[in-house]
Amino acid sequence: MSEARKKLTIVYSMVFGLFLLVFTGMACFILVWGTYAERTEEIEILANEIENEQLDLIVQQYKKKNLTTPEVAIEDDYDISGQVFYYILGPEKQVIKVDPPVPVLRAPVYEEIMKWSPGKNTKVATVTLPTDEMATLVLTAHKVYRGESLLATIYVGRDVTAYARSLVRSIVTLSGSAFLFLILAAVIGYFLAGKVTIPMEESIKRKKQFIADASHELRTPLSVLLTSIEAIEMDKDNFLSPFSLQIMSDAKDEFFRLKRLVNDLLTLARADTGDVKLKKEAFSLNLLSEQVIHSLKTTAEQKKIRVRFQMNESIELNADPERIYQLLYILIDNGLKYSLPKSEIVIHLERVKNGKNSYVKIVVEDTGPGIPAKFHEKIFQRFFRIDESRSRAIEGSGLGLSIAQWIVHAHQGEISVHSEPSKGSQFIVLIPSP
């Protein structure tokens, strides 16, 4: 699966998942609220009715200060099904009148009411039955006053266990369906993402192919151009003025710039289209580094920069020697380009171990202008150059470090920079090497 398709599928699924979550959450809330609100309203109305019907008894008991026990309390048969029940308790919680629930609920309901000192009027309570099953009740506490005096509290309840169970079943079914829909959405998202990304990927691929083809096609006319310039230069009989000769020389310099740019573009374009295959073989990294230093000797001498090579052991690397040469060339060439004359560049090679993994570590260190931390990642992006005015004076296209990074990644390695302005730069490469 391509990266773009993966990302789009995740985004589609997340958006749909969020929508499902909100929808399921709201549906559950409405279900729960609807069920309990209706039952609570019922028992609140009932509590008012009971107050009206039993007021005489309540007043009478209050005046008598009659402390009745549950056994002798007057029983009612308001609801013979036992689902709805009530307890009228005096100010000291002495039982005045009871319409009890079904026998199995009696003890737990009585206990629940006795330990309840109602702040809020209604509540949903879960009680444990003697059979160890759970029962769900809605309860309301209705206080009966005369003036300031509390005459009694009417506790009305309803056994809603059956409702609660079907509510739990509905919520589980709803959540399960939401989860199934989420999987379905991810599958549909995957196909939809494919429909969007396939043409997009093809267009990107065509663009990359175009850059690769164009850079490749440019190489032939460029070579012809160089041959022509050199032919004019070598023609002993030509009578070019010093001015024309200067133009020829400048044209040659520009030609080399263009050639490098075309080569760099071609390398990156081929890397993008996956046309570059690494040709790995075992070689001496020490020797290869010396060859790179040797090929940059003239540039180093011109700027009087000392290039020092540090190594304690002979390192054999299994990698693509041509690409590693290119990598070292880019890093050392940058060091030479950006450092001040008469400074020093150190190339350090060593084997390192990190747990079970072994690496070859290459460090190219200079004492140049350094790189501010905010650019440490950006310098590896294509065409990025720090401070255009500073870089413009120095030849470059901003492609070197992108190529270096590609080479290192193609070898499953890592490249990083340690640098601070005016304290020089250290480019560190780690290449896995068993």
Ligand code: ADP
């Ligand atoms: P180029 O050198 O062609 O501009 P690179 O991709 O090699 O492109 O480097 C990107 C930018 O990173 C350079 O333009 C330069 O600003 C900065 N840079 C690279 N190497 C060094 C270095 N050794 N010291 C200071 N700045 C550097």
